[in-house]
Amino acid sequence: MPRASAPAEPALYARDQTRQRYRVAPGRILTLQLAAGDELQVIDTEGCQPAELMALDAEGKPALAALQLQSDPEGVFIGHQLHYPSDFPNAARLWSGATPAGHSRRLSCQQPITLLLAAPGGHTPVDQQQRASELCVWHTPAKAVQMPQLPKPLAEVQEEFTLHPGTARAYRVNAGEYIQVIDVQGRQCSDFVAFSQPALAQGQSIELDPTVTRTLNGLAYPGPGLFSKFYDQQMQPMLEVVQDTVGRHDTFALACTARYYESQGYFGHDNCSDNISRALQPYGVAARPGWPAINFFFNTVIDAHQHLQVEEPWSRPGDYVLLRALQDLVCVSTSCPDDIDPANGWQPTDIHIRLYSAKEHFSHAMTTRITADAEAVLTRQSGFYPIFSQMTQQFTDYRGWWLPTHFNHTGHTQEYLACREKVAVMDLSALRKFEVIGPDAEALLDYCLTRDIRKLAVGQVVYSALCYPHGGMLDDGTLLRMGPDNFRWIGGEDYAGIWLREQAERLGMKVWIKSASEQIHNLAVQGPLSRELLKQLIWTPADQPSLETLGWFRFTQGRLDDYQGCPLMVSRTGYTGELGYEIWCHPDDAAKLWKRLWEIGQPMGMTPLGLDALDTLRIEAGLIFAGYEFCDQTDPFTAGIGFCVPLNTKPGDFIGREALLERSAHPxxxxxxxxxxxxxxxxxxxxxxxxxxxxxxxxxxxxxxxxxxxxxxxxxxxxxxxxxxxxxxxxxxxxxxxxxxxxxxxxxxxxxxxxxxx
Incomplete structure (x- = not known):
């Protein structure tokens, strides 16, 4: 029998015309239009999360009967959020009690309705662990979804048009306006060129320049990814990238050419370069056999010998790049006709262009995905971002969060010295936090982490590695014991929560792993004067250690200033090798916390600290960093943290133990x-x-x-x-x-x- 290619491609679920997936964020409401015969599956992704549902008919009247549901006395979240009158019927609760992760319910719709589905939840103080978590929704229409379906506009659209495969179009964009290039069905490339409008009016062709752009961005060679700004031949900025939901493009290779197809034996094949030349003809731009272009969504793999190999794009249906024009431009966009290699997933499809007014404002962001089939999440801002953004414009996307690299009036060395000699403060909200709760929480963590968790006392913190069965590291982090059956894992990897949940399900354990990163933000306060500073603003009750008596790798619960202040948690931990602490708060309390820190700390010489200075501090202290000292091919011994793998004293089995015994014996x-x-x-x-x-x-x-x-x-x-x-x-x-x-x-x-x- 002939062999067929059947690679696992989990990201392509979004191309399924028979059903669609949606995410209901914690504390939010999803709205869907359902028709008669539509099927719905609602999944409690992390467990212990209520699901509330309200249905309305065409006249806006309650229609829960269409889903064979009834209103519930506890179904008040949607009504409160939308300010419904008190006599309006409550929503239905789809389940009650401590549901396990992955618990679901299926519903069938009997008439057309507007569906409101909520994941009830709200502000959870930092000293509590019952976080709201997301719901996953699968909608199976009675009639297959007609592809393509364009994503909702980001704002009011000035102009929009669709490019079919093998076509190109020129269009004008004025300075400050936005261009959204949308991959409608996924895995489709689009080439882009731009010219200065004033120069074209004078008979000159001043265009985007690949060499200038690479040079001014500090890169010697082209490679996968986008530059934050693109420049013309006169070294003037032409465009900036505002949002990118893909993260993988090839910048400034040639758009496909007639010569490329001819070399493969496809004479007369449509190609983007000729299409670009035709689109520019009305502007007096001379035709070229090959155009240097921004190659949106195109994906090449560069091997160790600098050879290029083409692969299918990473883009999924609805993925886009949002650009802002920094000059008055004439632009050309294409939909690539390449059907002879993987460049367009072997099936060229449409590209859609939307233009937005300069009056609109869009946050700068890229996307991350926890797994290949996960929903995209745009770069997030911590509760401290509005404060730090007034002190610096130098931010980097650190694992999906904007964190400052250095500050305007200090810089790397001054920030470093402040930490070594006085006190420095840094936003570390990008750390991932997971609540691990339930009667089997200790057993799960003792099995998944390398440390002996049974020895961990309430109020204590331990540093540990999280390993795969082959001994390679998934993550490192700190574990806080909040109570007998309550823990908080703090690391750098989003996937750690999924990994823990998978192990709990495999072992049949009664334990919940709840994501908490969105509701716990934190500052590191580090340096010789950190204790002197914090004891002036951290109030602790009598049953908690005071700031002055808090031991190393211990934490305490308290409040800001006094009994009436916002709840805080303070741990004596850090990443600098100095005396230091971390303060944990809800993002809603970030501004209050910073204001008091700054009032007390500034006279003491407190300085905000960026990632650049932190890197020097942690290297001096010999502290390891994911992607540098360790990865999934590196065991804790090779990474320099063998002290957190007590092979001789930890009696119980744990993931990776057998491999680590062998690796430690034969380093x-x-x-x-x-x-x-x-x-x-x-x-x-x-x-x-x-x-x-x-x-x-x-x-x-x-x-x-x-x-x-x-x-x-x-x-x-x-x-x-x-x-x-x-x-x-x-x-x-x-x-x-x-x-x-x-x-x-x-x-x-x-x-x-x-x-x-x-």
Whole structure:
């Protein structure tokens, strides 16, 4: 029998014409139009989440009977949110009690209705754990959905048009206006070029320039992704990327050409370059056989030898890129006709363009997805973002959240010194938080984490690794014991919650893992004066440790200033190697917390801290970072945190134990420190050599202001990992330039941790 290709492609559920998926965010309401015969499945994704449903007929009257449901005395959330009159019937509750993760209910609609579906919930204080969580909804229409379906406009549309495969269109956009390029059905490429309107009026062609754009963005070679800004030949900005729901494009390769198809034997094939030339003809722009273009949604894989391999795009139905014009422009967009390779998923489809007025405002954002088939989530802003955005414009998308890299009036070195000498404060709200509750919470965590969780007392914090069965690390983080059956996991990986939930289901455990990242935001307050600062604004009740007596890796519950203040949680933890704390609050209380911190801290020399300075601080302290010191191929021993894997003293089994026993007995690499000679710095990924052979790789590196040295963390072959050995960091190709370095312990600052324990 011939073999057929059947790869697993979970993201393509969105192309299914027979059903559609929706997400109901915690505390929000979803509205859907249902027809007679439509089927609905509502899923409690994380468990323990009520689901409330209201149905209205064409006249706006209650119609729960269409779904064979009745109003419930507890179904008051939707009515309260929408301010319905008191005599309006309550909504229906789809279930009650402690539902397990994945619990669902199916409904069949008997007449046309407007459906309101809610995931009831609200403000949950930081010292409580019953968080609202999302619902997943599958809608199966009685009649198959007609594709394509365009996403809702982002604002009032000035103009819009559809480009069918093998077509292109020129259009004018004025400075400040927005361009939304939409991939209607997913996996479809669109090339884009732009020219200066005033220059064209004078007979000049000033266009987007790939070399200028790459140079001004600090990149030597083209590669996957988008630049934040695009420049013309005169080094003037033409466009900026405002939102991108894909994250994978190829910037400034040639649009497809006639020559490409001819070389494959397809003579006369439609191509984007000729289409662009025809679209520009009315503007007096000379035709070209190949146009350098922004290649939206196009996906090439660049191998280790800089060879390009084409693959199917990452884009799904409705994905888009939103651009803002920084000049008056003439633009051309295409829908690529390529059907001879994977560039358009083998099936070219439509591209849709929408133009929005300059008066509109859109937040800058990109998207992340926890899993391949998850809904896209735009870059989020913490409760402290409005404050920090007044102090700096230098933000980076850190794992789906905007965090500052440095501040306007300080900069990397001053922020670093403030932490080492006085006190500094940083937004760490991007950390992922999960509430783990239920009678089997301890058993689950003891099985999933490398630490012996049974030894953890209420009010204590422990640092641990979360490993896969093969011993590679999924994440690292801290676990707080809130009560006998209550824990809070704080790490860097969204998928950790899904992983814990999957293990609980596999083991048949009675435990719930609830996402809490949206309702718990936190500041790190670090430095020698951090205790002196915080004791002036943290009030604690008699049954909780005071700020002055709080021990290392302990936490306390309290309030801001006094008994009437907003609830806070303070842990004596940090990521700098200094005496320090983290303050945890609800985002609604962020502004109040910051105001009091600034009032007390500014006279003490408190300085806001960005990611750049934090990186130097944590490297000096030998603290590891995901994607640098560890990944899913790195075990805790190789990552330098073998101390959190008590193989000899933890009696119970845990995920990865067998693999870690083998890895610890036969280590191949070890995390070490390097002190480089001279003043040239190493970079993440630099090879490390002994003679001609590569024996290691730099994981993180910085110039230490305190030590006056260039230092690095390095994953090194165990044969060369003894302190005092000399190795060489390879630059250029690794052979033509070497920097001598001496192996040392991977903790450069306060190796005995006397300061953090003070």
């Amino acid at each position: 191949q690499q070890k995390l070490v420190g390097l002190q480089l000679q001279g003043n040239e710095s190493a970079q993440h990924g630099d090879p490390v050599y002994q003679g001609r052979a590569q024996v290691g790789v730099i994981t993180s590196a910085t110039r230490s202001p305190l030590l006056g040295l260039c230092i690095a963390l390095c994953r090194l072959d165990v044969r060369y990992a003894d302190p005092g050995q000399t190795v060489q960091v390879g630059k250029l190709d690794g052979q033509q330039k070497r920097i001598d370095a001496e192996v040392c312990a991977p903790i450069f600052y306060d190796p005995q941790k006397t300061r953090v324990r003070a």
